[in-house]
Amino acid sequence: EGQLVESGGGLVQPGRSLRLSCVGSGFIFGDYAMHWVRQPPGKGPEWVSAITWNGDSVAYADAVQGRFTISRDDAKNSFYLQMHSLRVEDTALYYCATHQQTSGGFDLWGQGTWVTVSS
């Protein structure tokens, strides 16, 4: 059974940077596109970013375009979200997720890591 584990969250001031990591295990990490999905407190999930299985294509939500960068290191079974110019509205539980048995339904999620942006 596959597993995803996020790390790197924390409390950060507006305008600062943070890097999230997600490590996969129990499956062939390099075969799958990987995604970041966030959920602000008391709100619904919001897709943030994705990277294809081979890293050739990336995508971002409009809200983070130009501030966040997604990358992957298949040798470490890991992918990352580099977040710059953080805003209060970026405060959320950040999940990594992937779709293994479906074309676009997230069937494997991590437990999430909290990012709090506050002065």
Next chain:
Amino acid sequence: DIQMTQSPSSLSASVGDRVTITCQASQDISDYLNWYQQKPGKAPKLLIYDASNLVTGVPSRFSGSGSGTHFTFTISSLQPEDIATYYCQQYDQLPRGFTFGPGTKVDIK
């Protein structure tokens, strides 16, 4: 960007009731539509993929239908363990993105 709407935003029903949630896309998304259940403190759980396919292991009282812009999610007989928030989600090929609906909170009357 594709926008997703859901209705109702919340509902209260009795155990055994049939519950229906609708999801509408702002443009044709074919059947690229998934449904999730989320309970407090947990990650969303995929129930239905590609509009009408039940994920293995998910009870058969859950079902989905629709295509294009209008989709329906049904719980045929509401159970106490179904208390949760339900989200629809559309997807597209990268670099186009994915979008979640705003959610429907389901309670027991």
